[in-house]
Amino acid sequence: MPLHFEARTKPSAKMVWLAPATALALTAAAAMIVFASAGLDPVQALATFVLSPLSDWYGVGELLIKATPMILIGVGLSIGFRAGVWNIGAEGQLTIGAIFAGYLALRFGPGDGIWVLPSMIVAAVAGGMLWAAIPALLRTMFNASEILVSLMLNYVAQLWLSWLVFGAWRDPAGFNFPQSEPLAPAALLPVIIEGTRANISVVFALVAVALGWILVGRSFVGFQLRVTGLSSGVARYAGFSPHRAVWIGMFAGGAAAGLAGVGEIAGPLGQIFPTVSSGYGYAAIIVAFLGRLHPVGVLLSGLLMALIYLGGDSAQMSLGLPSAISGLLQSLLLFFLLAADVLVQYRIRYAPRGRSALGAAA
Amino acid sequence: MTGSTRRHFLKTTAAAALATGAGYRPAWAAEEVLKVGVIHMGAISDTGWEHYQAQAWRALETAYPGKVKVTVLENIAQIQDCERLFRQLSTQGNKLIFGTTFSQYASLKKLAPTLTGSHFECCAGIEAGRNLGVFEARQYEGTYLTGIAAGRMTKSNILGWVGAFPVPQVIYSLNAFLLGARSVNPAATLKVVWANAWVDPAKEKDAVAALVAQGADVLSGSPNTPVQGLAAEEKGVWSIGSTGDFSAYVRKKQLTSFELDWSSAHLGAAKAVIEGNWKPESRWLGLGAGGFLKMTTSSPDLPASVAAEMKAAEAAIVSGTLKPFAGPLKDQSGAPKVAAGAALPDQEIRTMTWLVEGVQGTLPRT
Numbered sequence: 065m066p067l068h069f070e071a072r073t074k075p076s077a078k079m080v081w082l083a084p085a086t087a088l089a090l091t092a093a094a095a096m097i098v099f100a101s102a103g104l105d106p107v108q109a110l111a112t113f114v115l116s117p118l119s120d121w122y123g124v125g126e127l128l129i130k131a132t133p134m135i136l137i138g139v140g141l142s143i144g145f146r147a148g149v150w151n152i153g154a155e156g157q158l159t160i161g162a163i164f165a166g167y168l169a170l171r172f173g174p175g176d177g178i179w180v181l182p183s184m185i186v187a188a189v190a191g192g193m194l195w196a197a198i199p200a201l202l203r204t205m206f207n208a209s210e211i212l213v214s215l216m217l218n219y220v221a222q223l224w225l226s227w228l229v230f231g232a233w234r235d236p237a238g239f240n241f242p243q244s245e246p247l248a249p250a251a252l253l254p255v256i257i258e259g260t261r262a263n264i265s266v267v268f269a270l271v272a273v274a275l276g277w278i279l280v281g282r283s284f285v286g287f288q289l290r291v292t293g294l295s296s297g298v299a300r301y302a303g304f305s306p307h308r309a310v311w312i313g314m315f316a317g318g319a320a321a322g323l324a325g326v327g328e329i330a331g332p333l334g335q336i337f338p339t340v341s342s343g344y345g346y347a348a349i350i351v352a353f354l355g356r357l358h359p360v361g362v363l364l365s366g367l368l369m370a371l372i373y374l375g376g377d378s379a380q381m382s383l384g385l386p387s388a389i390s391g392l393l394q395s396l397l398l399f400f401l402l403a404a405d406v407l408v409q410y411r412i413r414y415a416p417r418g419r420s421a422l423g424a425a426a
Numbered sequence: 427m428t429g430s431t432r433r434h435f436l437k438t439t440a441a442a443a444l445a446t447g448a449g450y451r452p453a454w455a456a457e458e459v460l461k462v463g464v465i466h467m468g469a470i471s472d473t474g475w476e477h478y479q480a481q482a483w484r485a486l487e488t489a490y491p492g493k494v495k496v497t498v499l500e501n502i503a504q505i506q507d508c509e510r511l512f513r514q515l516s517t518q519g520n521k522l523i524f525g526t527t528f529s530q531y532a533s534l535k536k537l538a539p540t541l542t543g544s545h546f547e548c549c550a551g552i553e554a555g556r557n558l559g560v561f562e563a564r565q566y567e568g569t570y571l572t573g574i575a576a577g578r579m580t581k582s583n584i585l586g587w588v589g590a591f592p593v594p595q596v597i598y599s600l601n602a603f604l605l606g607a608r609s610v611n612p613a614a615t616l617k618v619v620w621a622n623a624w625v626d627p628a629k630e631k632d633a634v635a636a637l638v639a640q641g642a643d644v645l646s647g648s649p650n651t652p653v654q655g656l657a658a659e660e661k662g663v664w665s666i667g668s669t670g671d672f673s674a675y676v677r678k679k680q681l682t683s684f685e686l687d688w689s690s691a692h693l694g695a696a697k698a699v700i701e702g703n704w705k706p707e708s709r710w711l712g713l714g715a716g717g718f719l720k721m722t723t724s725s726p727d728l729p730a731s732v733a734a735e736m737k738a739a740e741a742a743i744v745s746g747t748l749k750p751f752a753g754p755l756k757d758q759s760g761a762p763k764v765a766a767g768a769a770l771p772d773q774e775i776r777t778m779t780w781l782v783e784g785v786q787g788t789l790p791r792t
Contacts, residue, residue: 126510230622230790239552240593240779240789241528242622261509332506335532342504377511380499381518387469387501 069410079408080356084365086407087400094396104383112382117374125260127370129332133158133324133341135269135366137348139276140320142357144313146280147289148296151317153199153214154324155345156221157192161325162340163225164191169330170233170244173251180250184326192322193315195221200314204307210314218345226338233336244336253330265327269366272320276359285312321345350398369394459495460700462486462692463515463523463544465508465530466500468625473670474650475624476500478686479526479549485689486696494696508533516544522699524692525549534558545704547695549688550595554708561691564712565595565669566602566775567743568684568719569646570750571736572666573606575682575724576614576644578732579664583613586637588630588647588654589620592789594778596648599668601782602750603646608784610735617642618787627653634658644681655680671722682724682736690716710772714744751775756783 095113096106117123137154144151151157165184172180199213226242235245253263280286292299292309299306328340351369355361376390462483470480483496497520499511508530515523516537525534525548538546538558551560576585585607587600600618607614617640619633630649634657637645645658646666655676658665665676667683691709698704711717721740724733742748753764758781764770770778781789 122510122513129506226622239777240591240597242591246532328506332509337505374510377499377502377507378514381463381497381511381514384497387499 066414066416068413068415069406070413072409072411075408076411083404083408084354084356084361084401086404087397088368090400090404091393091397094400095393098389098392099383099385102383102385104385109379109383113375113379114371116378116382117371121257122260123374125257125262127367127374128257128262128266129260130373131366131370132265132269133327133344134348134351134369135363136265136272136320136324136327137317137345138351138355138362138366139269139272139359140317141348142352142355142359142362143276143279143289143316145352146286146293146357147309147313148293149310149313150211151196151199151214151314152211152349153196153217153345154317154321154348155341155343156214156218157195157318157321158325158328158341158345159218159221159225160191160195161188161322162329162336163221163228163325164188164322165326166228166233166244166329166336169247169251170336173248176248176250178250180248181253181330184251184330185323188322188326189319190322192318192320192325194318196314196318196321200310203310210310214314222339225336225340229336229338242338246335247330251330252334253327261332263327263331265323265331268323268327269363272323273359273363276362279316280359289313321348347394350394354397354401368397372397459493460490460522460696461518461520462494462496462696463512463518463520464496464498465502465511465515465523465525466498467502467527467529469501470498473652473672473675475669475686476526478670478688482688482692483524486692489693490696505529505533509537512537512546513541516541520544522547522695522704524695525551528552531560545695545699545706547691549691554706557706559695559704559706559708561688561709561711561718562595562776563669563686563688563718564710565719566598566750567712568721569599569603569668570606570609570743571713571721571739572646572668572682572684573603573608574610574736574739575728575732576603576646576664576666577607577609577611578729578735579681580607580611580614580644582641582643583611583615584641584643585614585616586634586640586642586645586647587616587618588633588637588645588649589618590624590648591622592620592779594776597781597789598751598775598778599648600785601778603668604782604784605750605755606739609739614784616785616787618781618785620787620790621647621649622790624649625651627651630654631657634661638663652676667722673723673725678725680725681728683722685720685722687718687720691718710776712743713740757781758783758785 096110099109100106141151141154165188168184168187198217199210202208202213203210229244230242233244235243253265255263288304289309292304292306296306329336347369351366352362354365372393373390379385379389380387464483466476468476470476486494487496502511521544523544523546528550531548531551534546534548535555539556546557547559550562554560589596604616617637619636621629621633623629630653634645634654638661644664646668647654650670652672652675655665655672659676659679664679664681666681669686671683671685673680713719739748749769751770753768754766755764757763760783
């Protein structure tokens with residue numbers, strides 16, 4: 065092979081942003097091949113996939129409401145990820161947020177107080193942080209892997225929610241079906257675009273992006289986190305506490321996930337079911353990396369992931385493609401991104417046979 | 427805002443049409459293709475709940491070749507997504523839209539009155555509403571008949587039931603299963619284990635093992651997979667397919683079964699939409715022609731006398747002379763629930779949350 069990878073002396077700043085664009089282009093190309101092999105006009109099919117979900121305001125609202133939890137959690141997680149704090153427990157933190165907020169909604173929602181909704185939001189954030197504090201505590205005290213602890217706590221949270229919805233929270237008028245009674249109007253988030261389901265949690269996501277941007281790009285804490293992520297030895301030498309990074313990272317992810325949890329039950333669900341998320345906490349990990357762990361990048365990648373979800377449903381509806389199409393395109397996107405990421409650290413060099421050693425040495 | 431202007435537009439155009447003497451044109455003209463939308467919560471597989479749902483719209487395609495176009499969405503597991511997709515199906519011109527599970531009922535109840543361009547039907551919904559019809563099967567008629575087979579074939583006089591969720595649909599099914607068994611074998615009792623899932627192979631297998639360990643030798647249940655039958659076959663006991671025939675998988679030890687058949691609901695609704703006389707209705711049908719239940723072939727090991735007994739009971743149920751929940755009936759604690767000569771009214775069957783005398787096990791409650 066005359067083509068070789070050559071290590072760059074420093075990561076290419078251009079490639080950091082070009083890599084996702086390349087991945088996106090390759091995904092679109094691969095999608096068109098898939099469409100063509102299914103006997104469809106590839107260009108038209110791609111247009112249907114990405115445009116038809118957004119053909120009216122309702123569709124735009126749906127995109128926003130689908131992207132919101134992934135953006136929220138993605139921003140929260142990326143703060144920790146930058147510092148090498150691997151919170152894989154956003155799914156559980158979201159669930160606890162829904163449980164804490166759900167308790168207030170069911171207990172006080174019918175009373176119609178205007179304080180119900182704000183206290184639900186505070187409780188959800190606190191719940192998510194509390195759940196994230198467990199792996200943080202175990203990591204800082206006993207050096208337990210936060211990856212495993214946070215991941216396993218997802219199952220604990222899920223079982224706790226099931227226990228509640230199958231038991232104490234089951235709607236007495238719901239024929240024993242495992243679901244709570246519908247949340248009272250006082251416990252529902254207000255809709256911000258009339259005629260859609262887009263509610264105020266969209267604004268929360270945008271605020272989270274702004275706050276994340278200030279923290280990551282403009283604050284000393286953000287700098288400390290990044291140094292910690294690059295080299296914990298250097299961070300310690302500079303006097304930055306690695307424990308502090310763990311706490312900040314876990315709390316940021318937990319708070320964001322908890323907020324996403326209340327957004328689901330007080331938003332599109334309007335009721336509490338045994339599962340409130342089915343995977344936003346995990347999808348947000350992809351969103352965070354796709355967005356280069358940068359809040360603005362996360363905003364864009366969250367919208368993109370949501371569009372692929374919506375497009376997949378449209379493809380089923382209008383093109384007769386199987387439901388696996390969403391998952392297929394999402395994994396292709398991640399696959400191409402990982403491949404394209406090589407170009408951040410390496411450049412491709414044309415070197416005919418025999419000169420490769422020289423090229424590598426230079 | 428947009429709604430009111432659209433209504434205003436419709437009103438004015440309708441007035442204009444009347445003024446110009448244009449003839450009445452129904453919303454759906456006979457020469458058009460009827461577009462039908464269906465949303466499945468799970469994946470359509472070769473057996474089980476989604477399979478029987480799919481059989482219904484397939485029957486529609488067969489009955490109206492070229493005249494009906496069915497758009498099917500499967501694997502729509504998130505309830506958050508239903509509202510968007512039902513709305514999208516409606517705006518894309520599907521005149522008849524089917525929900526396939528109770529989980530979609532809440533979304534449909536909210537949406538159907540607002541999306542007047544389409545008519546909606548929800549399988550397993552509770553009650554018909556504005557622009558929303560519901561249909562559900564009298565599964566207890568099937569379980570009463572399979573109960574007769576179980577009552578005759580048990581040696582231990584202990585039957586087993588793997589319950590999905592303690593919802594009325596499951597409760598009346600298992601109650602009737604025991605009542606059917608007791609109609610031929612008064613010594614029969616029924617042990618119940620709850621899986622708390624519609625589909626969960628691991629839990630279903632555990633539940634079967636637990637029932638067999640407690641002496642049950644004929645098993646049935648509510649989850650919709652062959653798992654229970656296979657687990658029972660492994661243990662060497664009989665199983666009965668409830669809402670599905672699993673004899674293709676459970677080759678030796680499936681005693682008998684009944685399956686769901688929703689095709690008459692789909693065909694009836696489509697016909698009504700085509701003829702322009704669709705109305706939201708609540709249908710609750712069991713055995714018999716045009717019903718939602720069908721008995722299937724039984725194992726060759728089922729004695730002919732028992733098969734004949736089941737046939738006779740089936741005919742009696744269809745003709746209305748045999749009511750599975752006829753008195754005298756007592757609940758688990760022995761308290762009388764239905765007096766001799768009376769029968770439980772439909773409304774009370776549909777909302778049943780008590781177990782009949784002889785059922786061993788409790789409803790999971792708090």
